[in-house]
Structure formats: C-alpha cells, structure tokens
Amino acid sequence: MTDDNSWHRGFGDFSRHVLRRIPAQLAILPACLLSLPAQASSSEWLNFPMYSRDSAHAVHLKALKLRPDGLLEAASRYPGHNEEMWSAPENAQGQHEYERRLIDCQSGLHFTYETRLLARDGSVVASRATPREDFDTWKAEIASRLSEGQGLETWPASSEIFLACAAHADPTLLARRAAEERRQNTVAIRHEPLRKALAADVSRLWQQLGFRPALQSFAKPARKSTRQIFATLQQRFAQWQKPFTFLASPSAAVAKAAPAQEGDFQLLAATPDGMVRYRQPGAAYYAYSDITPPLSGAALEKVAGLDVVYLAHCQLGLSHPEQIIWRDAAGKALARQAPPVDGLLAQLRQRDSSDGEGFRINVNDPAGAGGEAQAVCQAAARQCRGETPAPADAAAMLAAVNAADSPAAMLLAVRRMQQAARDQFTPTCAIGRF
Secondary structure: OOOOOOOOOOOOHHHHHHHHHOOOOOOOOHHHHHOOOOOOHHHHEEOOOOOOOOOOOEEEHOOOOOOOOOOOEEEEEEEOHHHOOHHEEEEEEOEEEEEEEEEEOOOEEEEEEEEEOOOOOOOEEEEEHHHHHHHHHHHHHHHHHHOOOOOOOOOOOOHHHHHHHHHHHOOOHHHHHHHHHHHHHHOOOOOOHHHHHHHHHHHHHHHHEOOOHHHHHHHHHOOOOOHHHHHHHHHHHHHHHHHHHHHOOOOOOEOOOOOOOEEEEEEEEEOOOOOOEEEEEEOHHHHHHHOOOOOOHHHHHHHEEEEEEEEEOOOOOEEEEEEEEOOOOOOEEEEEEEEOOHHHHHHHHHHHHHOOOOOOOOOHHHHHHHHHHHHHHHHHHHHHHHHOHHHHHHHHHHHHHOOOHHHHHHHHHHHHHHHHHHOOOOOOOOOOOO
C-alpha cells in the first residue's frame, strides 16, 4: 500500500513501496480464503524491472478485469514489504506485497483498496484493506486540485498503471505469453531465458505511450491529399486511444447545421471524433500569394483575393489547408486548388523525431492539444453542446466528486468531470456535411 496512490507512479517513485506506512489495526483474512494461486506461471506476470534481473515488480495479467462501469480491476506485485504493517509471524513468511486497485484508464486515476502479503512461493500470507481515512485523504486531495483548476497529472504516463491498461487492451496477450512459456519449457537447451523472451511484450507496450503516426506510409505525398492524411491519422489515433477509452462518451448523434461566421473564420463541418473543416476568408492571402493560380489570360487578371479552407484535428492540435479558392473582386470563385501537403508532413516529422516517442498527448489536458486550431475546435464543441453554460456544469460535477462515498464512485465522478472538460475542446456531434 502506498502513501499516496492518487497519481501515477513513474520509474523514479517505486522506491516508496519499501517505505510504506499504513495503520496495522486491520482484520487479517486467513490465507485459505484468498484466491491468489501459489507458484503462478511466469507468463501471467508482466514485469517492469527497476534494476538488473529484477523480476519482482510486475503487473498480474490474470487479475485484469473490466467492470461494467468501465473501471479496470488490476493488481501489481512489489519487492519487499512494510514490516510495520504485518505481524511478526507474517513478516517471517512475507516476501512481496501485492496491491489490488481500481483504475480509470481514461484518466489514469486509480486507488489501491487492498494489500496482500505474499510468501516466496506466491501464496497469500495475509491481507489488509485500505483504511477509510486513506480514502478520505485521497479524495480530498483530488477534489482540491480540481476545484483549484490544477487538473490531474499527465496521462498516459510511464507506470504500472499504464501497463495494466495497455495489457488489458490486448486480449491475446496472456494467451500468447502462456504459449511462449510452454514452448520454452519443451526446449532442451535454451539460448535465452524465458523472462527475456517475455520482456519483448513490455517493450512493445511502452511504445504505446506516445501516438505514433507511422510516417513511412506517407512516403509519396504527391498521391495524398490533406483529407486523406487526416483520415489516416484519425484512424490510427482511434486505435491508439483504445487502452484509454473502454466506454464511449455520450455524444449527440443528430447532425447540426454549421453556424454563421465566427471571428475570422467560418465553421463549415465537423465530425464527432474531432475533425473540423473551416474557412478563413482572405485571412491567409499573403501566406499563399506566391502560389500561382490555376488560371491564365483574362481569368487570371480577375483574381482579387483568395479564401483558404482548412482541416483541423482537435486532439492532435494539427491544422492544414485543404483547398485554396481564388476569387474575383465580387467574391465569385474563379478556381479551386489543393495546396501541397509538404507543410503538414513537416509538422508530423517534427513532432515525431525529437525523442522517438511520437506525439506525447496528455488526455487530461484537452486545452493543451488544440494548437493553432483551438478556437475552431472550441467553436465546434460549443455548437454540439448547444451553448450549455460550462461553469454551472463544472460546479455540479465538482459537487458529485465531493459527494463520492467509494473509490468507484470517486473515479467515475472524476471521469465525468474530465469528459465534460474534453467536450469543451472537441466536437461530439456531426456538423454540416464532412
């Protein structure tokens, strides 16, 4: 049991498990009543080693279970144990601690509700439920942060919490690992230990921390349009989101008409997954004035200005022109031209090349993902919400957080509040014809 399990534990924080301090006045559950199997196979433990040949830190794959409310049941094993938490006979038998927790994979928020003491063979020596006062402290800390507008910490983040969510999103992971263990056990001479073979799964899951747009598929940009690139990105982004979106958020299914021009842009269309088309009349003339219009002779002489139609991807914070419309002095369209996508590909390469981790997206901070298209995305989101007053909704949702009386109720209340915040920056309905 940790001192503070409100936030994600990164690699530098695991040492806190050795220094756990939890009141000991808890009922001890007899080991015979507990279901954790002794001598569990290697394949059901997903290791996140902290030092050379560390096999103690591990997510228990067989403990992962999605509840009907979309929360994930999970458990992780840690080396050593807090001697003050257990009796002398229990300490004599104990080797590891095993924390059972609820996780909301949409926000990364989690709560450990039980800690078990394990013997060397994996059998359960004793168990302690998390005290009520620890829950109250955890809830108060989160409510305070939300009420002060601090929000939750970055998610997804490097931790066993992320590994649990990512592992559950791969339904074939446990079966593949069990098959590998059986195969290794039938080989007379092993060239590498089983743990090394299974470690490849962890490396693969860590790569999912950042969104990876697979830029090699856009190697021939001349054959791609802005819309085609955005559609491909959205498909890959939706796939990347799967570990963090077990339950779809409610959305308005009815298409809405595009509103009148707002500010220096006109909203044209939007999709429920955060793609927005908008027009800037004349605002980008100088940026594209060096592009030769597809006109000649008298028609070319009539060109007095241009409009630019853009596409925006709200979650990725991308925006790029889809079409340039050349107009005469009366505003009549003389020609339409699709600009090159080199600028968009340059944005993608820049975002993906700095540290090899792809797009590091914080789903708990939707305001940070809007980029230059943030105003457009917010306008589309307002259209979908029907101009629902955000402050009143936020106050009601914060009240629900404060009223939560259990870890599950707390996690779900915060999820609703986080989703409402996202809905202010990303459209949840269809607008116009996309």
